[in-house]
Amino acid sequence: MKRLLLVSLAAATVAFGVSVSAQLNFPEIPYDAVEPLQLTRDVYIGEAAGVAANSKGDIFVYTRLGTPVITTAGARNVSHGGSRLFQFDRTGKFVREIGQGAYGFLQAQQVRVDPQDNVWVVDQMSNQVIKFDPNGRVQMIFGRKPEAMRVPNLPLNTLPDTYALVPNRPAPPAAGRGAGPGAGANPPANAPPPGAGPPGENFNRPTDVAWDSAGNIYITDGYGNSRVAKYDPNGKWIKNWGSTGSGDGQFRVVKGIVIDAQNNVYVADRDNRRIQVFDTEGNFRAQYRNVGSPWAICITPPPRQFLYVSNSNPPNNLDYDGEIVKMTLDGRIVGKFGRAGKLLKEFGTVNSLDCRAENELLVGELGNWRVQRVTLKPPAGTQ
Amino acid sequence: MKRSITGCLVLLGVASLLTASGLAQGTGQRAKAQNVPEIPFESVPNFFKMPPDVYFGEAMGVARNSKGNIFVYHRRDDTRLFEFDPNGTFVREWLPNSYGHEFAHKVRVDKDDNVWVVDEGTNMIIKMSPEGRVLMVLGRRPEAVEGAVETPQGDPPPDERYLFGRPTDVGWDPQGNIFISDGYINHRVVKFDKNGRFVRKVGSNLRGTEPYQFNTPHSLAVDAQGNVYVADRGNARIQVFDNNLVLRAIYDNVGNPWEVCISPGPHQYLFSSNSNPDSNTPASSWDVSGEIYKMELDGRIVGKFGRAGKAIGQFQTVHGIDCRNPDELIISEISAWRVQKIRLRQTTTTSSR
Numbered sequence A: 001m002k003r004l005l006l007v008s009l010a011a012a013t014v015a016f017g018v019s020v021s022a023q024l025n026f027p028e029i030p031y032d033a034v035e036p037l038q039l040t041r042d043v044y045i046g047e048a049a050g051v052a053a054n055s056k057g058d059i060f061v062y063t064r065l066g067t068p069v070i071t072t073a074g075a076r077n078v079s080h081g082g083s084r085l086f087q088f089d090r091t092g093k094f095v096r097e098i099g100q101g102a103y104g105f106l107q108a109q110q111v112r113v114d115p116q117d118n119v120w121v122v123d124q125m126s127n128q129v130i131k132f133d134p135n136g137r138v139q140m141i142f143g144r145k146p147e148a149m150r151v152p153n154l155p156l157n158t159l160p161d162t163y164a165l166v167p168n169r170p171a172p173p174a175a176g177r178g179a180g181p182g183a184g185a186n187p188p189a190n191a192p193p194p195g196a197g198p199p200g201e202n203f204n205r206p207t208d209v210a211w212d213s214a215g216n217i218y219i220t221d222g223y224g225n226s227r228v229a230k231y232d233p234n235g236k237w238i239k240n241w242g243s244t245g246s247g248d249g250q251f252r253v254v255k256g257i258v259i260d261a262q263n264n265v266y267v268a269d270r271d272n273r274r275i276q277v278f279d280t281e282g283n284f285r286a287q288y289r290n291v292g293s294p295w296a297i298c299i300t301p302p303p304r305q306f307l308y309v310s311n312s313n314p315p316n317n318l319d320y321d322g323e324i325v326k327m328t329l330d331g332r333i334v335g336k337f338g339r340a341g342k343l344l345k346e347f348g349t350v351n352s353l354d355c356r357a358e359n360e361l362l363v364g365e366l367g368n369w370r371v372q373r374v375t376l377k378p379p380a381g382t383q
Numbered sequence B: 001m002k003r004s005i006t007g008c009l010v011l012l013g014v015a016s017l018l019t020a021s022g023l024a025q026g027t028g029q030r031a032k033a034q035n036v037p038e039i040p041f042e043s044v045p046n047f048f049k050m051p052p053d054v055y056f057g058e059a060m061g062v063a064r065n066s067k068g069n070i071f072v073y074h075r076r077d078d079t080r081l082f083e084f085d086p087n088g089t090f091v092r093e094w095l096p097n098s099y100g101h102e103f104a105h106k107v108r109v110d111k112d113d114n115v116w117v118v119d120e121g122t123n124m125i126i127k128m129s130p131e132g133r134v135l136m137v138l139g140r141r142p143e144a145v146e147g148a149v150e151t152p153q154g155d156p157p158p159d160e161r162y163l164f165g166r167p168t169d170v171g172w173d174p175q176g177n178i179f180i181s182d183g184y185i186n187h188r189v190v191k192f193d194k195n196g197r198f199v200r201k202v203g204s205n206l207r208g209t210e211p212y213q214f215n216t217p218h219s220l221a222v223d224a225q226g227n228v229y230v231a232d233r234g235n236a237r238i239q240v241f242d243n244n245l246v247l248r249a250i251y252d253n254v255g256n257p258w259e260v261c262i263s264p265g266p267h268q269y270l271f272s273s274n275s276n277p278d279s280n281t282p283a284s285s286w287d288v289s290g291e292i293y294k295m296e297l298d299g300r301i302v303g304k305f306g307r308a309g310k311a312i313g314q315f316q317t318v319h320g321i322d323c324r325n326p327d328e329l330i331i332s333e334i335s336a337w338r339v340q341k342i343r344l345r346q347t348t349t350t351s352s353r
Helices: A002-020 A156-163 B002-020 B346-351
Strands: A031-034 A047-053 A059-064 A083-088 A094-098 A108-113 A119-123 A128-132 A138-142 A206-211 A217-221 A227-231 A237-241 A254-259 A265-269 A274-278 A284-288 A294-299 A306-311 A324-328 A333-337 A350-357 A360-365 A371-376 B041-043 B058-064 B070-075 B079-084 B090-094 B104-109 B115-119 B124-128 B134-138 B167-172 B178-182 B187-192 B198-204 B217-222 B228-232 B237-241 B247-251 B257-262 B269-274 B292-296 B301-305 B318-325 B328-333 B338-344
Touching (some): A083 A108, A083 A119, A108 A206, A217 A265, A265 A294, A274 A294, B058 B338, B070 B104, B079 B104, B228 B257, B269 B318
Parallel strands (some): A047 A350, A206 A254, B167 B217, B217 B257
Antiparallel strands (some): A031 A371, A047 A360, A059 A083, A128 A138, A206 A217, A217 A227, A294 A306, A306 A324, A350 A360, A360 A371, B058 B070, B070 B079, B104 B115, B115 B124, B167 B178, B178 B187, B187 B198, B228 B237
């Protein structure tokens, strides 16, 4: 135990040293970018919250498109629509829409394709993770869409925080209000820490999904909770780890997750500005504090795997951040590319990365309604 | 003295009544300009030819491209963008079910025939290619997961460079720099370069009556020299800025400018609409507003035409003007759910100068 502590202290010191040495000084990786999707008058996208490719190179885009609607004139305010899942072939030609009108498609957050080419979408507003088979049929559902929305639930003067995606919500009324003075002020001694989430699904704005080599499922949850939830391949809950905070194994906006061939789990801990590394039981192994705010993360295939991490600009600025960093699995930076902007080869609030090849990425943006395919060119004199 | 104080109190009372009824913008007042010549005009009857299932809602914006095709951005069941050919025949809808269309405010076409819409529901400005592909988006729609948003009480939060508070209009200088009037929540005009990067702004999140301040900048237009004409509607004036947003002039004699438009060509004209308030409240506003002014860029008034009314050839809260041809305007109205093609008698226009 003491030894483990020493190791993590050393790791933290090293990592801190790296983060002080100004991430902007990383070597620039030359690159090109194109917009691979062939969009038309009838097929176009909104915010490209999620993008992923399958083994054939087909591109799946989970996009915020259409109007998110909340009904009035009902017993309660029910939410509908606002997101769609499109499939394109590897040349960018539109193939089909999947899950049209799906009950859980409200606010696209992420899409990933598993090793069997199943397509998994994560919806931040319906609090659901939905698994489609390669034919586009629903296979498995995690979480449940809230039956009704509270309206209104956010005064405008908190909008700047909203734009930064760190909601500054008014404190909820204390539990057991009216049961006497001070009731609910102190949680019971055995209550889980804030953000730990329930033993089960019940997500609060989930963000991403990944699988280990045994097919276990890991869901990051998310904006509202601060946990990683682990399920067996049949979808049965196994365990949670994490709570809200900045210590080892704690998170502030746990935004993304990938797992390498050795079953190391890399978690994008966005607002703590770090990547945390765990084993499949959630034991803390290391943290990398040199990547800015990780909004999106992907991992290249074996044998020699790399991580790409996007230090995305928030939606309210175009004047700093926005670069994507390439790093080794042990946290060393290989280089970076890109900056915030609206032109081709620039990035607007990247929310999704896919990297099935070491030098080719799909990049999904919220700030620009597009997907870019980025091709990295090895710097002269290497390899 | 006592009498004048009483008068002020009465005025205050009226002002608060107006505020309560949503007319805080001070609209519906008589323009100061006197003895302005009337420009004879006619409204082309039955100009728009639409299939039975195609019709307008509140017609917020109208603009033509270089080929004469007409774009109308309007509030129907959902907010929609329609294209018509130069003869008024319906061509198609653009971006149906777009994530950026929620509550139409304006459509404009730039010199390269790109179509831009300004949406005050999503707080976004969307640039589309002549083929209808999204090329650029400015601003960002609040996320659905945050739920419904309340209208602010009191001062809005500080304005942000890249986000808008119910923006109203867009224009471009000859270099392609982008100017956006913003709007109902903020009270400012923002300049971006052609790639969408912030350059500078004038005004802020707070409304004001001083020069360089705005009370609902509701429309803007840019002339061939890159000067920016801002319809400062609630202050009943047009503020004219140079390309660096330095104030050059104020025109305060044409009522409440709801919409401004500058015609192209070697001799540019400025059109400004003193629109009658929506719902014609108070009813007397119908009698003192609703006319459109034709002006020289330096503020001299050439003439005026039109008046409030529901008949063809009258106007009900003009909100959009296309003046690509200064003698043949396309005019969209909120309250009448319609768009009219207007021919001005050019000879009279010239003789009245």
